[in-house]
Amino acid sequence: MAAPSSPPAPQADVLHFLSRSATHGGRRPQRLDTHISTIFLAGEHAWKLKKAVVLPFLDFSSLESRRRACEAEIEINRRAAPDIYLGVVAVTRGPDGALRLGGDGEAVEWLVHMRRFDQRTLFSKLVPAGRVDRHRIQALAEAVWRFHQGAPRRPDRGGAAAMAAVVDGNAASMAAHADILPPAQCAALTEATHATLARLAGLLDERRAAGLVRHCHGDLHCGNICLVGGRPTPFDAIEFSETFACIDVFYDLAFLLMDLDRRGARPLAGYAFNHYLDLSGDYQAVATLPLFLSVRAAVRAHVSATMAAGAEGAERDRLTQAARDYLIAAQDYLSPPAPTLLAVGGLSGSGKSRMGRELAPLLAMPAAAVVRTDSLRKHLMGAGLLDKLGPEGYTPEMGERTYQALYETCRQVLRAGHAAVADAVFAKPEQRDAIERVAREAGVPFKGLWLFTPPDLAANRIRTRRANVSDATVEVLEHQLSYDLGDITWPQVQTGGSKVKALADGRTALGL
Structure with a gap:
């Protein structure tokens, strides 16, 4: 303070x-x-x-x-x-x-x-202490999504013009600290940011028209999140500036993702990112991620520089280095890795979703977008993620609609220049052929992974699931075991042992 x-x-x-x-x-x-x-x-x-x-x-x-x-x-x-x-x-x-x-x-x-509240429960303390797991970070993502769902829409704010003003404001603030932030790097960042913004201007204005600019939190970093009754709870939202708070919901989320990434917790950022996508279905927003992450990092660069200017000794040195690190991060976010498509298949209970989400941070910043048939099916049926669907949700026609939505959503993510992970059973050879064709048509590399596990272990996993989007039952698994899977050409990984070994085997099979 x-x-x-x-x-x-x-x-x-x-x-x-x-x-x-x-x-x-x-x-x-x-x-x-x-x-x-x-x-x-x-x-x-x-x-x-x-x-x-x-x-x-x-x-x-x-x-x-x-x-x-x-x-x-x-x-x-x-x-x-x-x-x-x-x-x-x-x-x-x-x-x-x-x-x-x-x-x-x-x-x-x-x-x-x-x-x-107990200051020890601040996420700025829990994250570096290793006390935030995937369940806790997904609970936070859900709290943020609920906050956004209830937030007033502000079509008078946001859009490309508002983001351009933020970029120009960042440039002016960075220029005021030329002794800390190298002017040539700052100028290059501003030029690259405006170029990215120009490509996304139409999308940003489209999102505003669709009601995705809302009165958000505005300052969603780990220091403004704590546990209340064991629940992740954002607090200290910005009340003094509509310019800072009335923004695209994904720009709001991007602060959290960037902050987690800079704290060395990219896997947690990946879980937060993908759970928010599961809840919202807002895969269109993936295209904005390089811009939003970069602008958030640039804000932290000049804020850290301002703090450094008022500090002395070791604290000044620490803040100066932090400002320069944020500047480098802002540049890096604008140059994401080339997109790739990974498909993870296997019968129910084989660990597909866990594998997909664990591999996602290796493919993109902060993670590849994991597109799950389980989630898409719920969206197509107008149901909540944890709602159990009746037989009408699992007809052959609904199955076909779900897989078509999977292919199209992966195409959308890849067109945005972002990596995607397709998470589905992929029991039919034609389904595996179709997802490979999505990659070929998009001109991106394809990797496939088939998971298998002993049936009794898979059945036990299904029985003990809690708060899981999948509706699969042991009876569903028994039916799947009778399938003729055809020739599986994807690398195969046995997931019956430890989760750590399964992930290591998956990475080895894919060369990651």
């Missing part, structure tokens, strides 16, 4: 009041400062004061503006974190001149009242 700044006199009185143990029932508060807020932590409570500052992107100079900002913070954050955000409370001055939390006197300041 930044060092406390010198507040105006009225706020100095309030800060002194909030610093006293007597204000908090005898508990000595802990004070935290950012460039726009001061937070006091005491017992189970947290109190946030908006600093009376004027910055290029906000004006908190008046008491009324701070009240409105507190109310806006409560409104947006209760959508994702209702257990944290309790309300807006006035600091009042009574007839005796004493300050009180609440009370009937004149309001001299406004505070956001929050329930304190």
Whole structure:
């Protein structure tokens, strides 16, 4: 956190009041400062004061503006974190001149009242400690998707013009720190970003027209995500700038993906990315990923440079290196690896979905798009991912529709220049031929992988599944075992042992 700044006199009185143990029932508060807020932590409570500052992107100079900002913070954050955000409370001055939390006197300041959470559950601490697994990161992706689903649509914001303004803003901010961020690299990045943006301008405007620009979180990184009741919970969404918060939903998600990737957790970024795709079906967004990841990294580059300029010694050196690393990452995201198509097949319970998602980060940044027939079938039926379909979902006609959707979605992803993983049983030779043809027609390399496992183990896996998109039962597996699979030409991997060995064997079979 930044060092406390010198507040105006009225706020100095309030800060002194909030610093006293007597204000908090005898508990000595802990004070935290950012460039726009001061937070006091005491017992189970947290109190946030908006600093009376004027910055290029906000004006908190008046008491009324701070009240409105507190109310806006409560409104947006209760959508994702209702257990944290309790309300807006006035600091009042009574007839005796004493300050009180609440009370009937004149309001001299406004505070956001929050329930304190365990700082040890911040994802910025859990991720490097290895305490976020695929289940937890998928729960986070689902929380983000639900947040986006309930977010107001903002067709007056976003689109190509808004993204161009962000790119230009990044360029100006980076130029202000030429001693930290090499000007030639920054200029090359800005030129490449504008070129990418020009190619995607029509798509960005199309997404805005489709309602995919919404009032989002805006600051979705690991430091703004914690566990509440064991559930991943985003908090501290941006309330002070619609420019920063009213954005494409995938640009919002991209901050999380970039942050995970830069923290050395690309596999987690891949799981978050693909679970969001499973939930949303928004495969169109894959084309925006290089741009959105790059712009997010560029933002962090100039923010880190600004922080470095105000630091000293080892901290300045650390932040300077971080700024330069983000700049390099921003350049790298604009040059993704060439797309490839991987198909992972096998009977139910063979571990296809796990294998596909584990291999995906080896094929693209942050991962190849995993396209699953299980998920596509649910979307085609208008059902939720975990809804169990009746017989009408598994007719031959529905099976054909599902595989056609698989082929077309893979084509869409490959046309966007991104790698795809096709996850399906692929029991019929013609289905395997069809997915190989998708790669040939797209002019990209194809790799196929066939998984097999002892039937009793596959059956046990199916019996013990929990919260799984697949509707396969042991009876379905028994029926599959009677199939004539034909000649399987794809490399085959036995998945009856440990998951680590199966993944290693898969990588070896594919030369990854």
